[in-house]
Amino acid sequence: MAEALELLSPAGDRERLLMALRYGADAVYLAGRQFGMRSSAVSFTDEGLCEAVQLAHAQGAKLYVTVNTLPREEELKALPPYLAFLQDAGVDALILADLGAMALAARYAPRVARHVSTQLGVINSETARVLYDMGADTVVLARETPLEDIRQIRAHTPAGLRLEAFVHGAMCVSFSGRCLLSNYLTGRDANRGQCAQPCRWKYHLVEETRPGQYFEISEDGGTHIMNSRDMRMIEHLPELIEAGITSFKIEGRMKSAYYTAVVTNAYRHALDAAKRGEPLDPLWVEETEKLSHRPYSTGFYFGEPGEHYGDASYFSQADVAAVVESCDAEGMAWLTQRNKFSRGEELELLLPGDKPLRFAAEELWDEEGSAIADTRRAMMRFRMQLPACAPALSIVRKNRENP
Numbered sequence: 001m002a003e004a005l006e007l008l009s010p011a012g013d014r015e016r017l018l019m020a021l022r023y024g025a026d027a028v029y030l031a032g033r034q035f036g037m038r039s040s041a042v043s044f045t046d047e048g049l050c051e052a053v054q055l056a057h058a059q060g061a062k063l064y065v066t067v068n069t070l071p072r073e074e075e076l077k078a079l080p081p082y083l084a085f086l087q088d089a090g091v092d093a094l095i096l097a098d099l100g101a102m103a104l105a106a107r108y109a110p111r112v113a114r115h116v117s118t119q120l121g122v123i124n125s126e127t128a129r130v131l132y133d134m135g136a137d138t139v140v141l142a143r144e145t146p147l148e149d150i151r152q153i154r155a156h157t158p159a160g161l162r163l164e165a166f167v168h169g170a171m172c173v174s175f176s177g178r179c180l181l182s183n184y185l186t187g188r189d190a191n192r193g194q195c196a197q198p199c200r201w202k203y204h205l206v207e208e209t210r211p212g213q214y215f216e217i218s219e220d221g222g223t224h225i226m227n228s229r230d231m232r233m234i235e236h237l238p239e240l241i242e243a244g245i246t247s248f249k250i251e252g253r254m255k256s257a258y259y260t261a262v263v264t265n266a267y268r269h270a271l272d273a274a275k276r277g278e279p280l281d282p283l284w285v286e287e288t289e290k291l292s293h294r295p296y297s298t299g300f301y302f303g304e305p306g307e308h309y310g311d312a313s314y315f316s317q318a319d320v321a322a323v324v325e326s327c328d329a330e331g332m333a334w335l336t337q338r339n340k341f342s343r344g345e346e347l348e349l350l351l352p353g354d355k356p357l358r359f360a361a362e363e364l365w366d367e368e369g370s371a372i373a374d375t376r377r378a379m380m381r382f383r384m385q386l387p388a389c390a391p392a393l394s395i396v397r398k399n400r401e402n403p
Helices: 014-022 046-058 073-089 099-108 125-133 147-155 181-186 234-243 257-276 282-289
Strands: 006-010 027-031 062-067 093-096 113-116 138-140 162-170 230-232 247-250 318-327 332-337 346-350 357-360 381-385 395-399
Touching: 006 014, 006 257, 014 027, 014 046, 014 257, 027 046, 046 062, 046 073, 062 073, 073 099, 093 099, 099 113, 125 138, 125 147, 138 247, 147 162, 147 234, 162 234, 162 257, 234 257, 234 282, 247 257, 257 282, 257 346, 257 395
Parallel strands: 006 027, 006 247, 027 062, 062 093, 093 113, 113 138, 138 162, 162 247
Antiparallel strands: 162 230, 318 332, 318 395, 332 381, 346 357, 346 395
C-alpha cells in the first residue's frame, strides 16, 4: 500500500495551531521553550505543549516538536529530562539537527519518532541511509536539493525512510540556514534560533579613503544583495509526489495566523487534487498571492531560484478584516476585528475547506447592539450577516485595490 501523503503546517502559538488544524493540516510542528530554532517566535510552555498534543490528536493530526538547536556542552544535562517530558506528553516526532541529540532521543524518548531537520543538510542518499540506520524515521531534505536528486535519493534509500521537503515559504541565503552572518554582525546566533536576518538589510559600499560616503552596490541602485525569494511549489506537487516526497512542509512558525490558515487551505486542496490525479484549480494559486510574501520562485527544485535585489519588503493582495467567533445557521455571526473596514465594502469570507465567498458588508452592530458605520476599534467584537454559516476561525478579508 502506498504511503499516505502528509501536509505539515507551522504552529507558532495556540491560535496558529488551531488555524492549521481547522484548515486541513495532517500534522503540525511547533517548539517548546527549549532547544527550538525560533527563539523569537511565540513558543509553547510545557502545559501549552501538552494541550497542543491533545488538540492535534483530537483532530486526527500528528504533532512534531523541534529540538533542532545545536546544544552546547553545559546544556546537555537539560536535554534528557526534556526529551522524556516530550515522550510523556505524547508528541509524535522530534525534529533533530544534532547527532548527539539523536542518540539521546533514542535513549530517553524511544517511543517518539525521530525526524532529521533540514539544518543537518541532507542532500544525498548515503547520508540519508546512515541516518536511517541511526534510527531516523524521516529526513527533511535540504532546501537546496534538486528534484532529480530527490528521485535518486528515493531510489537508493530504504522504503521505510520517509522523505519530507519544504514546499512553501521563506528561503535562506545560506545553505539550509547554516549562517554565521547574524552572529558576526549582531552577536545573535542564527544556529540557536536568534537570527537577526541581516541578509534582508540594505547594504552600501564604503571606500577606505572616503569614510562616511556610501555608494550604491548595483548599477540600478538596488542594494539588497543577499535578499532571497520565497518558495512556492503549489503548482508542482505532482512532480514532488512522483519523485518520492510524502511529507509536504510549509515554512512559517513566525508568520501570522492568517498566513497559516490561507496557505494550509490552499495546499490542502492542491495536495488532494494531486492525489486524485486532477488538475489544480488556479484559485488556489491565486490564494497564495493573498498572503504576505516576497516574489515567488520554485526554489532549487528546477535549477537556481534566481536573485532578487529589489528590496526586502513583503507584499500581499489582501488583508484580514476579522475572524469569526461564532455563527448561527442563517449566517449571523460574532467576529473579532483585525483591520478596519466599513459598511458597504466588498469583502471575502474564507471558510475552512471551501472556496472564498465574496459579499458586501451590510449592517454592522457593536456589542451593545447599536448600528455602527465601521469597525474602527482594534480587536473590537461586533456582529454582522455573512453569506453562509461559517464555523469559528473562518476569516473575513478585504482585497487591496492596488496589490
